[in-house]
Amino acid sequence: MEDVSTSTPSTSFAGSLRGTLGNYAALLAALVMMVALFSYLSQYFFSANTFLTIANDIPAIVATSVGMTFVLIIAGIDLSVGSVMALSAAVAGIAMLQWHWSLAMAVLLAMGVGTVTGFLNGAISVAWRLPSFIVTLGMLEVARGAAYIATDSRTQYIGDAISWLSNPVLFGLSPSFLIAILIVVAAQLVLTRSVFGRQMIGIGTNEEAMRLAGVDPRPVKILVFAIAGLLAGLAGIIQASRLEAADPNAGIGTELVVIASVVIGGTSLMGGRGSVINTFFGVLIISVLEAGLAQIGASEPTKRIITGCVIIVAVILDMYRERRRSRRA
Amino acid sequence: MPLFHGESLGKTYITPVLSHVSLELNEGEVLALTGENGAGKSTLTKLIAGLVHPTEGRMHLHERPYAPASRHEAEKLGVRMVLQELGLIPTLTVAENLMLGRMPSRLGFIRRSEMNRRATEQMAVIGLEGIDPRTPVGKLGVGHQQMVEIARNLVGDCRLLILDEPTAMLTSREIDHLFTQILALKRAGVGIIYISHRLDELQQIADRVMVLRDGRHIDTKPMADVVQNDIVRLMVGHDVSEERKRPIHETGPVALEVRGLGRGKVVRDVSFTMHAGEILGLAGLVGAGRTELLRLIYGADAKDTGEIHLEGSETPARIASPMAAVRKGIGLVTEDRKSQGLLLPLAIRINATLANIKAVSRQGWLRPAVERGQVGKLNEALGVKSHSIDQPAAELSGGNQQKVVFARWLHRDCKVLLLDEPTRGVDIGARADIYDQLEKLADAGKAMLMVSSDLRELMQVCDRIAVMSAGRLVRIFKRGEWTQQALLEAAFSGYLATQAPAQ
Known part of the structure; x- marks a missing residue:
């Protein structure tokens, strides 16, 4: 979190590198330890194959988690992302299959659909001063229903026209993964270097104080939800490319994985504190855990129990880390 | 024992x-x-x-x-x-x-x-x-x-x-x-x-x-x-002269005029004029409507009646929100700086540039070096005691926190400053710094409206003191006209005929 709110005044590159590594050290260490553990437990784990599988597995979650990080920083929450993914993919799928749109146009359409739902989430909660929890819970249902209508409740097979997005192109990495990395970097820059990012952090810290300082919180909040929707729309396409189809049941429960990843990355549910890079590590931790457990032959129920425990322990550890840091400061 | x-x-x-x-x-x-x-x-x-x-x-x-x-x-x-x-x-x-x-x-x-x-x-x-x-x-x-x-x-x-x-x-x-x-x-x-x-x-x-x-x-x-x-x-540890004599100085043109401002029973038909370079005190009992008046002028609450005119203009200014007030050059130092003034866990630097982020950014992107330079200068001018401008506001003492709030409005360079109990919970040393700062601001031609429950403070700092009682502005005293007794009598006057100032 230091990188966004109390960054050290390091002007030299070495200094800033040290500061940056310091912020990510704990999560990085946890990740390395997990990789070491699974490599010890399974002789097949430590291989390029495993890591490439993970890398091409996570882009949809990464994109959605970046949006969720922004939403949590302004002390909101977005429960609708899973449904919005399905709806966006559904609409894009219909556009490609029935209206014969190109993939590029369909991607834009999906992002547009996502943006509109996100905008509605933000605008409604701002206009009527409703908790975003409730508004996005409503949107979760609405978007899912709309996805069923759009696809006539059937999985729409799209095929090669979309699947190449998730196939390896560069060193075994897919276009989706490269897009996800690009999103992470851009979002971290926006968060730490832009006026919009600063306003997000300020609003999450103390909205009333921001208002009295002459900053209107409303457009910032609406924009944050719109961005979260846009990224969920993009994630819908990415997921469709992996499934080679638009599935109206896609993304059920995704919001929970996404929130868990963001929180493991140290973003506060109370707002005002968060980092996109750390969210990325949070996603990696969950996916390495899942891949590792699968490789050592853990059953699905066992996997879920262990993942749940890791989420809770990670947040407890982060709380201690944060407390020690604020005492030292 | x-x-x-x-x-x-x-x-x-x-x-x-x-x-x-x-x-x-x-x-x-x-x-x-x-x-x-x-x-x-x-x-x-x-x-x-x-x-x-x-x-x-x-x-x-x-x-x-x-x-x-x-x-x-x-x-x-x-x-x-x-x-x-x-x-x-x-x-x-x-x-x-x-x-x-x-x-x-x-x-x-x-x-x-x-x-x-x-x-x-x-x-x-x-x-x-x-x-x-x-x-x-x-x-x-x-x-x-x-x-x-x-x-x-x-x-x-x-x-x-x-x-x-x-x-x-x-x-x-x-x-x-x-x-x-x-x-x-x-x-x-x-x-x-x-x-x-x-x-x-x-x-x-x-x-x-x-x-x-x-x-x-x-x-x-x-x-x-x-x-x-x-x-x-x-x-x-050394002598401090707490008694200060503020010279009577020339005030400039009208900066802000309030005509018949009212909201419910809290603020009733308040009219007054403020001049550039003037510190106007606002005295009254708790519940007399002082904070509420400031919030009305600032657009933080909606007014029922009345008009606000800026810089002698005959067209009333439209101030429907704090955002509009800030755009029109009005700033507010809130009574409760912890919950309404500052972003406590965030750096001094961030708190100080909040109201004028344009000055430290270009096309939506922050310019850290520019920000550091400007905040560093402000901190020095105000005498904020801190390790660095990256220190969270929460770690500062009350007086230094208040100076950071001041820094924000200096950075914004507003024309009218509304101050609600600016020295509450501030120690004597820092209080003197704040009085100095008010004087400098007055010299620079700002108009200030200052609420305080400390009459001695108002008498020491202000050019004029307006007294509110039970929502009404009952009298405005000029420097030299007031005594503690007279100010108190005015503050109580609104309650004599009616009821005790409950709530």
């Missing part, structure tokens, strides 16, 4: 904040505890009240070793502390707050009428029988909330009472009630430790005065033997 005895008490976090402080308190004695912010007063009293555990030293109560593990344990032994931060639950009623933990009940159900009756009795003790015990605390003004907090601590057995800046938000009438109550407690043999910055109060109420500086005990003297200047010298 002393009621309480503390021997070379100390508390070290990372660095010592208190070391080798010894004190004795007798039954029926008021010991004044004073010192600049950060001198260790709060830490010392929190040790006694069981909120903080000492890292060195011993304590005795009634000649028996005393080491409370918690505030609860201290309270069981009759040691109570009224904290500076209000510990009330705003959504519960006055009675519920007073009786929290000891509500009269039958079969688990609260006996509401019995509870309200007892609460009324308790409020009457401090002269607030006019408040309905069924009122939610959040609906009361800060001053009344403070009185409820004090009343709560007088419930049950109380042998040693610690009051931390109890009068910071009270009107003089409420202070009188409080002092009467303190005298009654003295007669009942209660030992009282009284923390305050207000030296005139200490002289009125205290038997002995103890001065702390930088976590050390400087001196303890009988109150009768010292004059105010002695105490100030002990606190600061």
Whole structure:
């Protein structure tokens, strides 16, 4: 979190590198330890194959988690992302299959659909001063229903026209993964270097104080939800490319994985504190855990129990880390 | 035999904040505890009240070793502390707050009428029988909330009472009630430790005065033997002339004019004019509508009637929100800087540039070097004491926090500045810095409207003082026309014909 709110005044590159590594050290260490553990437990784990599988597995979650990080920083929450993914993919799928749109146009359409739902989430909660929890819970249902209508409740097979997005192109990495990395970097820059990012952090810290300082919180909040929707729309396409189809049941429960990843990355549910890079590590931790457990032959129920425990322990550890840091400061 | 005895008490976090402080308190004695912010007063009293555990030293109560593990344990032994931060639950009623933990009940159900009756009795003790015990605390003004907090601590057995800046938000009438109550407690043999910055109060109420500086005990003297200047010298370590004479200076053209401004019964038909380069004071009792008037001008609340004109213009300015006010060159220093003024966990740098982020960004992207330069200069000009401009505002003392809020409006360079109790909870040294700053701002042609409950402060700083009473602006005094007596009479005038200033 230091990188966004109390960054050290390091002007030299070495200094800033040290500061940056310091912020990510704990999560990085946890990740390395997990990789070491699974490599010890399974002789097949430590291989390029495993890591490439993970890398091409996570882009949809990464994109959605970046949006969720922004939403949590302004002390909101977005429960609708899973449904919005399905709806966006559904609409894009219909556009490609029935209206014969190109993939590029369909991607834009999906992002547009996502943006509109996100905008509605933000605008409604701002206009009527409703908790975003409730508004996005409503949107979760609405978007899912709309996805069923759009696809006539059937999985729409799209095929090669979309699947190449998730196939390896560069060193075994897919276009989706490269897009996800690009999103992470851009979002971290926006968060730490832009006026919009600063306003997000300020609003999450103390909205009333921001208002009295002459900053209107409303457009910032609406924009944050719109961005979260846009990224969920993009994630819908990415997921469709992996499934080679638009599935109206896609993304059920995704919001929970996404929130868990963001929180493991140290973003506060109370707002005002968060980092996109750390969210990325949070996603990696969950996916390495899942891949590792699968490789050592853990059953699905066992996997879920262990993942749940890791989420809770990670947040407890982060709380201690944060407390020690604020005492030292 | 002393009621309480503390021997070379100390508390070290990372660095010592208190070391080798010894004190004795007798039954029926008021010991004044004073010192600049950060001198260790709060830490010392929190040790006694069981909120903080000492890292060195011993304590005795009634000649028996005393080491409370918690505030609860201290309270069981009759040691109570009224904290500076209000510990009330705003959504519960006055009675519920007073009786929290000891509500009269039958079969688990609260006996509401019995509870309200007892609460009324308790409020009457401090002269607030006019408040309905069924009122939610959040609906009361800060001053009344403070009185409820004090009343709560007088419930049950109380042998040693610690009051931390109890009068910071009270009107003089409420202070009188409080002092009467303190005298009654003295007669009942209660030992009282009284923390305050207000030296005139200490002289009125205290038997002995103890001065702390930088976590050390400087001196303890009988109150009768010292004059105010002695105490100030002990606190600061050198002479400070608190009495300042502000020259009458020329004021410029009209900066802001308010015509018939009103909102409900809180602010009624208020009209006045402010000039560039002028400090206009706003006096009145708690609940007279001063803060509310500021919020109306600032667009933080919607007005029912009236117009605001800027810079002599005949067309009324449209100020429907704080955003519009800031755009039109008005700034507000809020009464409660912790919840409304600052982003506490964030850096000084971020807090200072909030209102004028355009000056430190280009096309939506921040320019860190530019920001550092500008904030560094502001910090230096204002004398903010901090490790760096990256230090979170939460770690600063009250006075330095207030300077950061000032820095924000200097950075914005607004024409009209609305100041709500700008020196509340600010120590004498930093207070002088703030007065200097106000003067500089006036010289630079800003118009300032300053609310304060400290009449001496207003008389010292302002060119004119407007007095509000029961929502109306009753009179505007020019420098030279006022006396403390006249200002007070005006402040009470609105209530004489009608009712007491409840809420």
